[in-house]
Amino acid sequence: QKEVEQDPGPLSVPEGAIVSLNCTYSNSAFQYFMWYRQYSRKGPELLMYTYSSGNKEDGRFTAQVDKSSKYISLFIRDSQPSDSATYLCAMSLTGGFKTIFGAGTRLFVKA
Amino acid sequence: DVKVTQSSRYLVKRTGEKVFLECVQDMDHENMFWYRQDPGLGLRLIYFSYDVKMKEKGDIPEGYSVSREKKERFSLILESASTNQTSMYLCASTPKGQRFYEQYFGPGTRLTVT
Secondary structure, eight states, X not given: OOSEEEOOOOEEEETTOOEEEEEEESOTTOOEEEEEXXXXXXXXXXXXEEESSEEEEETTEEEEEETTTXXXXXXXXXXXXXXXXXXXXXXXXXXXXXXXXXXXXXXXXXX | OOOEEESOSEEEEOTTOOEEEEEEESSOOSEEEEXXXXXXXXXXXXXXXXXXXXXXXXXXXXXXXXXXXXXTEEEEEESSOOGGGXXXXXXXXXXXXXXXXXXXXXXXEEEEEO
């Protein structure tokens, strides 16, 4: 069993839709939860991070962590064609060097 | 603007060749990483370095070695390239301390071994 599971998609939505991206994980010791966005032929870039449980909002993006269920989500409101990318969830222990990445979900937002 | 650069975007090598992938960061970051990215498998850590001349194995170090002679430069070496090392290679760096989780990635090198 992988430490982090993420549906690879692809997920195709119309412009303006609310997008929900999810990951599950098995290691209850993870404390940092990140979402990276990766455009085609580019390296990933950090979109959001959350420490421990709870929600965090940044513009159209909301990250949620439910540690009791070992489940994290990224919501994108009013999705735009420019949001078309691969979204990678990632997790880390406190102070750890190692970050575990999900396989990524490919998102297409159609104009 | 922070920057991680990788020496090549695309590389084609033959089986058995020694391959060098170079990564340079201009952010004075202590930590540097090499990952490979394969469809369905995500990013897997090959090696990381937390200081000059210091290195630690990641999850898949077999067939690879690394070198960090200067703080800004981290090299990945494929001693004898094989076809199963065909992949996208990503370098990343992070600062020491509280923002260790914030990894800055280079654009990647797509390596094909024939």
